[in-house]
């Protein structure tokens with residue numbers, strides 16, 4: 001019996017180390033380990049591979065429990081997606097990839113360059129719009145982002161657009177004035193057409209550590225509900241385990257993952273394969 | 281910070297705490313925090329180390345790092361800082377991949393009246409950097425700042441490109457630009473960049489948010505190279521020299 005306990009403890013230590021290393025974080029790791037300990041006791045599991053299977057199952061549960069399926073596009077037109085997040089996470093690139101995908105699916109797509117602040121942000125999105133073969137709504141640098149969004153929504157209606165994707169400037173979640181700007185964009189959109197934006201996606205960088213929780217929390221609060229996460233740069237060595245903590249606490253589902261810098265490097269999120277990758 | 285680095289750190293702290301007697305004026309808790317604070321400072325290199333200049337101009341600075349870490353912005357910030365000190369910097373747009381990367385650097389250069397070197401239509405960063413350095417020598421520009429494309433430390437071809445640039449122009453300082461919010465991956469990234477191309481220091485960006493900046497500790501302990509600057513905002517004046525004691529306080533929250 002003692003021997004069994006020792007094996008179990010060593011295994012749990014090993015699992016704990018892996019979880020911490022992938023940025024799952026202390027609180028969520030503890031919760032997972034305790035849950036696992038309870039289940040191995042009640043199921044009298046000794047075999048390490050069985051324990052690992054219980055663990056993976058538990059993690060997939062955390063990632064999928066609160067997630068509803070992605071909204072269907074034929075409920076309304078245009079379907080409006082607002083993309084937000086802190087600086088440099090991959091918003092503009094992700095929008096290029098998404099636009100191309102929808103276009104290849106036969107949808108009429110429009111993208112809006114509502115980052116009017118950062119140097120060459122509009123030009124960057126313009127290149128992606130060309131690559132994705134979709135139209136772009138842009139004003140001049142320094143213009144009011146809410147005005148760009150308003151203009152884009154009007155154009156989307158006029159042109160019978162199926163999907164409108166709005167790019168916003170990167171901003172740190174702790175900057176109140178910048179978060180206010182984002183709220184204003186959302187408000188303007190909702191006033192124009194109730195229910196818009198239908199999706200508000202936060203783009204998180206897989207290399208980000210515990211700070212991602214703060215990011216998700218504050219963006220979620222400011223925008224009255226993020227509908228999904230896009231986790232980028234998973235082609236690196238970072239595992240993005242932090243989404244477990246975010247799913248656990250905020251119930252925001254991961255919709256897609258970014259796995260590279262080219263237009264095809266976007267995949268639908270698959271909880272099972274994501275969890276398996278955490279252990280490789 | 282990386283949790284293996286943390287374990288090692290905790291061990292050192294334990295040793296120090298056991299080695300020290302109890303000071304009458306402090307509670308054990310306060311004393312513990314004090315020891316941890318001191319250890320963090322020691323770990324991070326006790327005093328601020330800044331940029332060194334080459335014995336003969338031009339001084340070449342090469343900025344490298346993962347995608348989106350803040351290299352282009354940091355290039356602009358360094359150019360502004362050096363110009364303010366009386367230097368004549370030249371910014372070099374060596375990122376030929378990212379859409380509008382060259383325009384981005386050009387706009388930054390315009391903002392601070394620093395020239396930006398590019399070769400229209402070139403897809404070869406090695407040539408761009410080599411010609412830029414030659415141009416700087418002839419034009420009397422005494423600092424050349426190479427803004428390279430973001431890349432993964434595990435991308436052999438792209439890491440090779442950095443090696444080739446380094447061999448061609450022999451930068452005086454290679455600076456790793458790391459996002460201040462980076463988690464456990466900081467160790468892998470810093471270690472790999474250092475092993476494969478060698479770095480002389482790093483710049484930790486986006487510390488104007490609420491990220492603790494534990495990555496500073498990981499980077500320093502695995503590369504033994506100093507963090508030279510921190511980025512504290514999007515504007516070009518938002519660059520500060522790195523202060524170990526301030527960072528220690530920040531990490532301890």
Ligand SMILES: Nc1nc2c(ncn2[C@@H]2O[C@H](COP(=O)(O)OP(=O)(O)OP(=O)(O)O)[C@@H](O)[C@H]2O)c(=O)[nH]1
Pocket residue numbers: 085086087088089090091092093094115118121168169170171203232233234235236257258259260261265347348378430432
């Ligand atoms: N390796 C890798 N790089 C990515 C991925 N997604 C984006 N990038 C790169 O990350 C960098 C930043 O991407 P952007 O799209 O400019 O990020 P952003 O969030 O719009 O940045 P700001 O607008 O400045 O906040 C670029 O070099 C992209 O090519 C990804 O999935 N994998």
Ligand SMILES: Nc1nc2c(ncn2[C@@H]2O[C@H](COP(=O)(O)OP(=O)(O)OP(=O)(O)O)[C@@H](O)[C@H]2O)c(=O)[nH]1
Pocket residue numbers: 087088118170172345346347348349350351352353354375378381428429430431485486487488510511512513514518
């Ligand atoms: N808040 C804040 N934002 C920063 C800081 N440094 C850079 N940024 C922002 O981070 C984003 C990415 O910066 P870039 O300079 O484009 O990063 P990069 O490393 O050149 O990106 P790639 O070339 O795609 O690898 C931009 O939105 C910058 O404005 C900083 O210190 N604080």
Ligand SMILES: [Mg+2]
Pocket residue numbers: 091092093115121168169170
């Ligand atoms: Mg962008």
Ligand SMILES: [Mg+2]
Pocket residue numbers: 351352353375381428429430
């Ligand atoms: Mg750049």
